[in-house]
Amino acid sequence: MRKEEKDNLKLMLQALIVGLIAGAVVGLFRFGIEKTSAFWLYLFKEAHNNLVWFVAIVLGLAAVGIIAGYFVKQYPHVGGSGIPEVKLQLQGKLQLKWWQILWRKLIGGILVIGTGLFLGPEGPSLQLGSSIGQGVGEKLKQSKYNQRVLLATGAASGLSAAFGAPLSGALFVLEEIFHNFSPRVWMNSLVGAIAANFMVSYFFGLHHALGMPYDHSFPIYLYWHLVILGIILGLLGHLYKKGLFGLKKVYLKITWLPRWLHGLIPLTILIPIMYYWPLITGPGNRLILSLQKMLTQSGWALVGILAFYYVLRIAFSIISYDSGLPSGIFLPILTMGALIGATYGTLMVQLGLMPAHLVINLIIFSMAGYFAAIIRAPFTAIILITEMVGSLLHLMPLA
Template sequence: MYFYESGEKMKRDNTTTLKLLVEAIIVGIFTGLVVGLFRFGIEKTSAFWLDLFKKAHQNAVWFVAIVIGFIIVAVIAGYFVKQYPHVGGSGIPEVKLELQGKLSVKWFPILWRKLIGGILVIGTGLFLGPEGPSLQLGSSIGQGVGEGFKQTKTNSRVLLATGAASGLSAAFGAPLSGALFVLEEVFHNFSPRVWLNALAGALASNFVVSNFFGLHPSLAISYNHSFPLPLYWHLILLGLLLGILGHIYKLGLFSFKNVYKKITIIPRWLHGLIPLAILIPIAYFWPLITGPGNRLILSLSDTITTQGWITVRMLALFFILRISFSIVSYDSGLPSGIFLPILTMGALVGATYGTFMVQLGLMPAKLVVNLVIFSMAGLFAAIIRAPFTAIILITEMVGSLLHLMPLAVVAFIALLVDELLGGRPIYDSLAEAMQGKNGVAKASGHEDQLTVPVYESSQLVDEKVADISWPKDTLVKLIRRGSEEIIPNGQTTIAAGDMLVLAVDSGRRGQVYDEMRKLQEVELDG
């Protein structure tokens, strides 16, 4: 009888797993279509504005059209954010809070407003990227599919995470990075259930967009020279520099929000007018450096071949302009992201450092392009605090598996420097700031589930269930230990590597998440 019941349970579990996997692929397909449309819209809108600025060089009357157009963009995008505040920004903090049970949003109003608002805003040439919005677009689709198939709350969160991975995959053409980012930065835990579905969705979305945009890497930069070991001291210096600059960027991003708060002449929802006004002279004189930055990154291969102090000064100026205006653009609250702008700033740091060292005779010119690549991973690791994603992302975007070692060295040192300076993952900080506005969650009377990984350093290891001060109204339903599932009692001892399945009130899931994190001093799985 026992074997019969076990077999039936295994069959049901396999059916549920397969059904969820199929739904994850559906999420990936629809996300690929939507994000593909998003990317196409940004490309066409960007080309439109660049053409207008070219015409303005010939006839100043076109400035009138540009000003009117920018005002329309600011009003439309700002009004979307005024209607639904979670349309603003990248959307990644919202996804983190949703997965933790601390935020609930309506997916469709977010979806279409983010799509249209993102195309309008990012296409203007502001120093903003499409990757964060793409992630939120995907998560909205995942939420919609979960509701459509009437999934449980736990499986709905898996589909939401799958959509997030699919969105990032479609934006960068990087399925491994899309899935890895969700696990490393959003979940902070490599859950097999989430990993399987997230990767399936990411692959599906990447397949869809590849049919529209091709299979070539998004940042196909050729760098064939291995970085010699005797010159690794450059990587240490570069990592130190990137860690410091990444920390400064995060400080600036949060500090400048206070500047916007003091601007009362313009309503908060129209603050997008400020960066758009500043953009006009930048786009007129330096159109190459506008936008998310992919055009600028690809142009660096040619720029760094022109050696001289004037090149060093120009690259340094571009970096200062990019880092400052990226902060001004993002803090305005417009629908946008900072992924690609961060990579662009990193590339400029690498190019500036490399050309500077070439001028001093401390590095051959042929290796500068290597530093451009390494620096993108380093600055990403310092700011986002997701080093594995940084390494794999750059590898996928550049299209080369060479030089993983120097990539890892720069990313590790930059991350370490930010850690020593007291830095935190930028999306965690943004999510916490957002959470403070949402108030305290109340009990709903509906049961939900929270899965908690037990790490080696956890205070729960070797403790009996009855001896642990669990959060209020929390029940340990199940302990997954390898392939074994244990129904616990008070005398059950918790071991490192266990996955605790907790029954919690859906309204207090986020609060229980925080209490369990404090109890273990780790980030938790959803």
């Protein structure tokens, strides 16, 4: 065997190690968020019976904002999703200490995302994975290029473990982060992503993250809906991005509160939302999976409720994310896309322009469309939704 082939196999073995470790860490991350979320839901449920619980809620949320904010103050690159940092690292424009990122992102992310803010675990999972890839590359004294490959592998592994979608994890790294097709990066990222998905599947079971059963393909004579829906998704996606950039400037003008404590603002606003509408809080997977049950209702009232949920989700998602807390927006974006599809679909049903059983199809299409409009990664969007929903019936209209 030639030396080059040996080196490639050696690197692939290291990618496998990165994937297994990343899967275990992100699995712990998801478990922590799940348990923390259940804890906050319990507190708010008890508050309905005894208002004294609000004292514990206020003190607890304040503690979360201060602790997570202090992590960001100590090491600013812990804030946000971490994806911009990973991009700069792969371009050789940024050097980070992987361990300083890893433990702060893990603890801060669990504390913040578990509260019920409209934030997701995917970006932080990607950065957790990339930190592990960087750490393995440094410990094994790999070359600079191979360290970048392992860092990219870790990023793919982290995203794969967060979504349970290994193909999407590897593809996202190429499409959105690496920006070119490198066989070496692709192969190692895929090995790591599959290993990470194996780890989380072992702990959480083999099931699709957004498994929504449906039995009807979308008929071609109704494809005109997809054109209209695509335009709506594009416009609303642009509005969301404008909101993200605009509110960030507003936060910077809030001088009476230090930047690292801006997380206290969305945590305060969260209290009435969590009290009155607990179903719609959190990253959004709970709300997405409940849409099918909601669609058994009918009438203009349902259209209004779904539209209200979307407006609330988009506004508070921007407020939550721009505060600078450790968090991601992928799952919140999919949630907003699902609400757009559900609102549009139920409206068309009310107007007699579409049968009710096809609304679930539009929810699936809209998740991918909204993701593609905002993240600008259409191939990842198509494969991601296919993996998360667990069906190929929607592939053609989705594309």
